[in-house]
Amino acid sequence: MIDSTSLTAIADTATQVAAIAGMNLSTLDIIGYIVIAVGVLFDLLGAIGLVRLPDVYNRLQSATKSVTLGTLGIMIGILIVEGFTSIGIKAIICGVFLLLTAPVSAHALSRGSLRFGAKMWKGTVIDSYGKDKLGGPQIETKEKKDEVA
Amino acid sequence: MSGFAVYTIGIVVVLVLAAVLCLFRIFRGPTIADRMVGVDIMGILFVGITALTGIIYKLDFLLDVAIVLALISFVATIALAKYLERRTLDD
Numbered sequence: 001m002i003d004s005t006s007l008t009a010i011a012d013t014a015t016q017v018a019a020i021a022g023m024n025l026s027t028l029d030i031i032g033y034i035v036i037a038v039g040v041l042f043d044l045l046g047a048i049g050l051v052r053l054p055d056v057y058n059r060l061q062s063a064t065k066s067v068t069l070g071t072l073g074i075m076i077g078i079l080i081v082e083g084f085t086s087i088g089i090k091a092i093i094c095g096v097f098l099l100l101t102a103p104v105s106a107h108a109l110s111r112g113s114l115r116f117g118a119k120m121w122k123g124t125v126i127d128s129y130g131k132d133k134l135g136g137p138q139i140e141t142k143e144k145k146d147e148v149a
Numbered sequence: 150m151s152g153f154a155v156y157t158i159g160i161v162v163v164l165v166l167a168a169v170l171c172l173f174r175i176f177r178g179p180t181i182a183d184r185m186v187g188v189d190i191m192g193i194l195f196v197g198i199t200a201l202t203g204i205i206y207k208l209d210f211l212l213d214v215a216i217v218l219a220l221i222s223f224v225a226t227i228a229l230a231k232y233l234e235r236r237t238l239d240d
Contacts, residue, residue, distance in 0.1 A: 040164060046167070051170050056182045060186050071193055087204060090209065091204075091212055098193065098219055105189060112231065
């Protein structure tokens with residue numbers, strides 16, 4: 001089990017290793033840069049999902065959630081590294097703004113693309129919105145035809 | 150150049166790689182909705198890149214630039230979604 005004493009021991013060890021390598025890093029700096037690295041990893045995985053997934057709704061779902069959380073992680077890491085200076089306060093304001101507005105824009109995009117007529121992937125199970133409002137589920141049935149770009 | 154600077158610049162390079170993947174989706178996307186998703190995600194990634202550059206070089210006005218970039222990206226995405234909703238496939 002990981003408890004607080006072992007975490008403190010790990011952080012002290014990391015500080016000593018950084019001091020041997022010639023860098024003056026405190027414990028908060030190391031924690032902050034680890035949080036920033038986790039956020040950047042989430043960003044990269046979201047961008048890979050944007051390339052790999054089959055239709056526009058899957059791409060929107062993958063990319064929006066993980067990229068929003070990753071950028072919020074970067075901002076929280078900047079706050080931990082810099083403390084409550086002007087840089088840290090601006091970073092956490094920017095992160096909270098992104099957390100509030102990214103789901104709104106993703107919802108507007110998915111609604112707009114459903115009204116536009118972008119078909120869902122052919123393995124989709126159910127489309128209740130299209131069945132109620134658009135006169136039939138918007139799931140592509142045949143093999144993928146050439147759509148007008 | 151210390152090891153610390155190498156670490157931070159490497160993180161920015163990974164974010165730029167993610168932005169290049171979004172650019173791939175913008176060029177290849179079969180419908181116009183895919184391109185709009187790519188533009189939206191690339192805007193959020195640029196906010197992160199700008200903020201990290203601000204703490205690497207200790208320039209606090211770059212955080213102001215990041216906030217304004219987030220605002221403009223949100224408004225642009227809402228406008229593009231409204232434009233997409235009014236248009237049909239057989240125009």
